[in-house]
Amino acid sequence: MSGPSTARVAFGAYVGLVLAFLILPFLIILPMSFSGTRFLTFPPPSFSLRWYQEYFGSETWMNATAISAIIALLTVFIATPIGVAAAYGIANGRGRLMRVAHVTLMLPLVVPIVILAIGIFFVFAKLKLLATLPGLVLANVMLGLPFVVTAVVAGLQSFDMTQEMVARSLGMNRFRSFMAVTLPQIRTSVASGAIFAFISAMDETIIAIFISGGQYQPLTKRMFTSLRDEIDPTIAAISTLLTATSFLLVLLATSRRK
Amino acid sequence: MAQSATGQDDGEQRLMLLLAVPALLVVSALVLLPLAWLVGQSFWDNGLSFAHYQRVFSEAVYWRSFGLTFRIAALVTIACLLLGYPVAYAAAMAERPWKALILALIVLPFWTSVLVRAYAWLVLLQRTGVVNQMLERVGLISEPLALAHNEFGATLATVHILLPFMVLPIYAAIEKIPPDLMQAAASLGGGPAYAFRRVFLPLSMPGVISGMTLVFILTLGFYITPELLGGGRVVMVSMVVSRNVELYQQWGAASAVGVVLLLIVAAIFYAVSRVVSFDRILGDK
Numbered sequence: 112m113s114g115p116s117t118a119r120v121a122f123g124a125y126v127g128l129v130l131a132f133l134i135l136p137f138l139i140i141l142p143m144s145f146s147g148t149r150f151l152t153f154p155p156p157s158f159s160l161r162w163y164q165e166y167f168g169s170e171t172w173m174n175a176t177a178i179s180a181i182i183a184l185l186t187v188f189i190a191t192p193i194g195v196a197a198a199y200g201i202a203n204g205r206g207r208l209m210r211v212a213h214v215t216l217m218l219p220l221v222v223p224i225v226i227l228a229i230g231i232f233f234v235f236a237k238l239k240l241l242a243t244l245p246g247l248v249l250a251n252v253m254l255g256l257p258f259v260v261t262a263v264v265a266g267l268q269s270f271d272m273t274q275e276m277v278a279r280s281l282g283m284n285r286f287r288s289f290m291a292v293t294l295p296q297i298r299t300s301v302a303s304g305a306i307f308a309f310i311s312a313m314d315e316t317i318i319a320i321f322i323s324g325g326q327y328q329p330l331t332k333r334m335f336t337s338l339r340d341e342i343d344p345t346i347a348a349i350s351t352l353l354t355a356t357s358f359l360l361v362l363l364a365t366s367r368r369k
Numbered sequence: 370m371a372q373s374a375t376g377q378d379d380g381e382q383r384l385m386l387l388l389a390v391p392a393l394l395v396v397s398a399l400v401l402l403p404l405a406w407l408v409g410q411s412f413w414d415n416g417l418s419f420a421h422y423q424r425v426f427s428e429a430v431y432w433r434s435f436g437l438t439f440r441i442a443a444l445v446t447i448a449c450l451l452l453g454y455p456v457a458y459a460a461a462m463a464e465r466p467w468k469a470l471i472l473a474l475i476v477l478p479f480w481t482s483v484l485v486r487a488y489a490w491l492v493l494l495q496r497t498g499v500v501n502q503m504l505e506r507v508g509l510i511s512e513p514l515a516l517a518h519n520e521f522g523a524t525l526a527t528v529h530i531l532l533p534f535m536v537l538p539i540y541a542a543i544e545k546i547p548p549d550l551m552q553a554a555a556s557l558g559g560g561p562a563y564a565f566r567r568v569f570l571p572l573s574m575p576g577v578i579s580g581m582t583l584v585f586i587l588t589l590g591f592y593i594t595p596e597l598l599g600g601g602r603v604v605m606v607s608m609v610v611s612r613n614v615e616l617y618q619q620w621g622a623a624s625a626v627g628v629v630l631l632l633i634v635a636a637i638f639y640a641v642s643r644v645v646s647f648d649r650i651l652g653d654k
Binding site: 122123125126129130132133134135136137139140143150151152193194196197199200201203204205206208209212215216218219221222223224225226227228229230231232233234249250252253256260307310313314316317320321331334335338339342346347350353354357358360361 | 389395491492499
């Protein structure tokens with residue numbers, strides 16, 4: 112093979128352009144969030160922290176952020192244990208029923224969310240769960256479960272189950288041997304599942320648009336409503352903070368994987 | 370002896386199933402029950418009735434919306450494939466530090482809020498937005514182009530959001546192709562283009578099919594980008610559903626449209642699962 116041909120250079124340039132397209136929005140949001148003006152001129156004529164001050168100074172935005180954080184934390188606390196239990200069952204179970212269970216738990220990923228949102232709206236209206244915290248948490252647990260299950264099933268597949276058997280043959284009961292032997296070895300999978308469930312809950316917008324209201328409106332719903340009306344640079348500040356948080360969490364979730 | 374072993378095994382299997390029950394309950398209550406409700410509601414109009422479906426299939430608004438949604442989904446899928454395949458190829462072939470960089474750039478947007486990205490595209494594409502400003506400064510245009518608040522803006526933002534869903538399955542499929550296969554093809558006298566077409570491309574097909582399925586199906590249900598970047602003119606199916614609920618309180622019609630969309634998605638999944646396994650479509654993310 113000869114050195115870099117024109118075809119290779121063209122190919123490299125094409126790939127570079129696509130990658131630039133992928134990160135372009137982030138390159139725009141960051142400077143916009145420090146803009147000194149309300150107008151969307153780019154690059155901004157002057158820089159300031161006013162949109163961050165706007166965000167941290169607004170009771171509405173702060174409340175919405177707190178609601179989002181509470182929902183995401185509660186989601187993780189519920190989705191992680193039941194997701195790990197289900198993943199353990201799926202990884203060690205056999206048969207048709209178990210396959211059906213696995214596919215069922217993946218459904219939240221494939222059913223169009225708008226359809227789910229409307230259906231959940233109907234059900235919650237009957238159960239008086241509309242515009243409540245438990246309603247929002249439940250919906251996010253459902254959406255987060257596939258992430259926990261997928262991560263933990265993958266973790267368990269590379270774990271040698273005989274280790275747990277040994278612990279049990281030495282007299283530990285099943286739960287204790289799981290906690291003492293298995294869990295420490297799959298903890299990175301559990302952690303990444305939990306982190307992805309957290310991010311998914313922080314990010315969830317569509318169901319919140321339909322079922323949240325009153326004082327329980329998460330950040331994403333407020334952002335959506337605000338974006339529909341006008342483009343407020345405060346959103347750029349919030350976006351920058353949200354993106355930074357996501358990245359830190361993803362780094363945490365992936366860097367500890369050995 | 371044998372019987373007690375199978376008895377124990379049955380007990381073990383029952384325990385495993387039991388462990389999955391809490392998660393299954395949540396998904397049943399929040400996926401299966403709402404969907405069942407939706408189906409029920411779609412057949413209900415002061416009694417059992419097909420009225421909602423008759424409306425959905427007879428009124429032009431619905432046909433137009435389904436047509437538009439399919440067109441956008443097809444466009445987005447093709448655009449993602451054309452943009453995504455070379456990137457997946459480059460990621461799979463690149464040496465260590467480059468590989469990590471390319472993969473990071475692909476996954477970077479994956480875990481960022483869809484809202485954040487919709488906002489960024491609004492800033493970029495609107496009349497006084499970054500793209501128009503740049504083009505005017507350079508002198509390429511004298512009038513701002515209509516890039517946002519239309520189908521173009523909605524489609525572009527959707528392509529951006531779904532591109533990683535195309536790249537990652539293709540990347541996973543290419544990674545599995547043994548590198549010496551291409552050398553073998555070359556040593557047997559096939560030119561690089563021939564080897565690529567006859568050996569490489571067919572072997573990466575499962576990834577391509579998974580990616581295309583995911584992107585197409587996800588676009589069918591897309592809501593946020595058409596709503597925010599479509600300027601009210603790009604009424605995709607998901608928006609018909611939500612407007613029927615929010616503006617017109619037409620629960621039955623909304624449910625019927627939802628059920629039709631759901632059936633389309635299920636049919637596509639079923640058709641594709643005959644070629645590529647279900648796990649593969651979802652698993653190679």
